[in-house]
Amino acid sequence: MLALPAALLVLACFGAPGVALLRRLAPELDPTEALVYGVPTGWAVCSFVLIGLSCVFGLRAGLVVLVGAAAAALSIPTLRRTPWERPRGLGLFAGAVLVLFALRWLLFWSTAFTLEGDGLWASQLSLWGDGAQHLGDITSFAYGDNFPPHHPRFPGHAFNYHYLAAVTSAALVKVGLSPWAALSLHSFVGSCFIGLSVFVFARRLGLSASAAAVSLSLFILGGGLGWWGRVAGHDVSNLRWLNLFFALLAPQRGLLFGVPLGLLVVRLLGLRSFVLAGAVAALLPYAHLGTFLTLALLTPVLALSFPSRRWIGFFATWVALGAPQILIQQAGSVGAASAIRWLPGWLAPPDPWILFWLKNLGAFGPLLFVALIVPLGLPAASRRLMLCFQPLFIAANLVAFQPWDWDNTKILMWWYLASCFLVTALLVRLWRSGPATVVRPALAVLVLTLTLSGLLENLEQARGRQRHLLLTTEEIDVARRVRELTTPHALFVAGLKHNHPVPVLSGRRVLMGYGGWLWSQGIDSKTREAEVRAIFALAPAAEALIAKYHVSFVVVGPDERLNLGANPEAWRARYPAILRTDQYEVFSVAPNREATGAMPARPATTEAR
Secondary structure (H helix, E strand, C coil): CCHHHHHHHHHHHHHHHHHHHHHHHCCCCCHHHHHHHHHHHHHHHHHHHHHHHHHHHCCCHHHHHHHHHHHHHHHHHHHHHCCCCCCCCCCHHHHHHHHHHHHHHHHHHHCCEEEECCEEEECCHHHHHHHHHHHHHHHHHHCCCCCCCCCCCCCCCCCCCCCHHHHHHHHHHHCCCCHHHHHHHHHHHHHHHHHHHHHHHHHHHCCCHHHHHHHHHHHHHCCCCHHHHHHHCCCCCCCCCCCHHHHHHCCCCCHHHHHHHHHHHHHHHHCCCHHHHHHHHCCHHHHCHHHHHHHHHHHHHHHHHCCCCCHHHHHHHHHHHHHHHHHHHHCCCCHHHHHCEECCCCCCCCCCHHHHHHHHHCCHHHHHHHHHHCCCCCCHHHHHHHHCCHHHHHHHCCEECCCCHHHHHHHHHHHHHHHHHHHHHHHHHHHCCCCHHHHHHHHHHHHHHHHHHHHHHHHHHHCCCCCEEEEEHHHHHHHHHHHHHECCCCEEECCCCCCCHHHHHHCCEECCCCHHHHHHCCCCCHHHHHHHHHHHCCCCCHHHHHHHHCCCEEEECHHHHHHCCCCHHHHHHHCCEEEECCCCEEEECCCCHHHHCECCCCCCCCCCC
């Protein structure tokens, strides 16, 4: 019962330094902005500190409490001295929109992962897919002592992924939450701050509170013509622009940092706080690589549109603080950047490019076209700022920046957010012009078509139509017993399915994890996969490969038998089992007990209870 308030207190204490730093270093930000942008900034800073200290002391509950207490103690003097003004009035409509989004996210994240009699269920397809990786990252830090961080699903390779959110959630595990509860709580609070950061940024652009709420609604609920197939029963092919919340914001946990920090960087640049903006941007390599890449494309355009010699301070600070992180993270390789390639039209073929985007954006496309050519609704400086985001659309339609071409959506998301502000400004101007009895109902219907895809997907998810079983009860027990029977640094060879219990929930490293994730991170795993298959088949080279990689344990379960050629009888004849359940066996394969990483006090064989 105390775990939830303790976790909330940790998030509050971790967020406090970010608010205090912005109040002190960027006093031009109003108190609401300092709070909304500061809390995620504080999470990032404290998580960095936690990584450094955990490399020395290990990640422990006491260390999390110490970092949280120190963060709060250092922040309180600044927070008490600086004046706090009452936030600008929201109005009934904007307040209702924000409350409804918060309630929806509370319902969504409180049921995102549910432990039932038959196992752990994910409430939405993308959570079932990407959530397995995020749980694996969290448990590698919480249970696997993965400090300094190394790739838990491909040992020997740099952990070239933005894992900072996993460290934050691992801290919540250490104060008593389960890994899935920690993920859900952090994601719920982070989702609220994403929504608030979009809202306050829209207000700063000059939109009213009601218009800012409309912009947020377009951003969170948009999804082009995805609704047409559900409502009209027609199959609409080649729809690639999906609802952003379910496609990106919910499953891509790095955006918990990426959206608020990215908007903060742009806001600070507008305030001419170039050095501070560069320091904030330097938090992004481990927080969200997609936003880091987007800023690399966006800021040169901003520098040309808003020229100043002080841009040197931004780029110098960003490079000085960010480049070493990229070099360490990528371990000197180009990683996913090796897949950058010319891809004109992006995913449009076989559709003509214009038809593709009309189909994917629906009425949003024509509205944006009008908003781009007719200067309505936004102050001149704000409009010029939003126009600077438009080249992102051009770049993402000409070049693929990741191995998986659909990942260009991580850049297009920022173009779409800026476009939502432009479209909203146009809608507001139309709302105020013409006969209200004609124009306003028409605009209400138009906005409904822009948000219906997201509304329908929310309805479908809330009705339980996207639920998928992530791990069975037996698999959860296997992961728990693996943690009990083995030391944190033990290396396993396990199946390659994305939701295997050992890499997802035990916190232990595996010789190779799900290949789709590795490929999307720029890792060539073909040779390693062949070696994993040779080990499971007990090929002549199996023992040499086990020795080469210092493998401690091999898991033989349904995936290993069905897809990797493992013969349980052959394994039983050659190696002792430390764990056996109805479907799973874990074999000790190292030549001596200490080398395996098995707990010496445990028996060699444990039968299923």
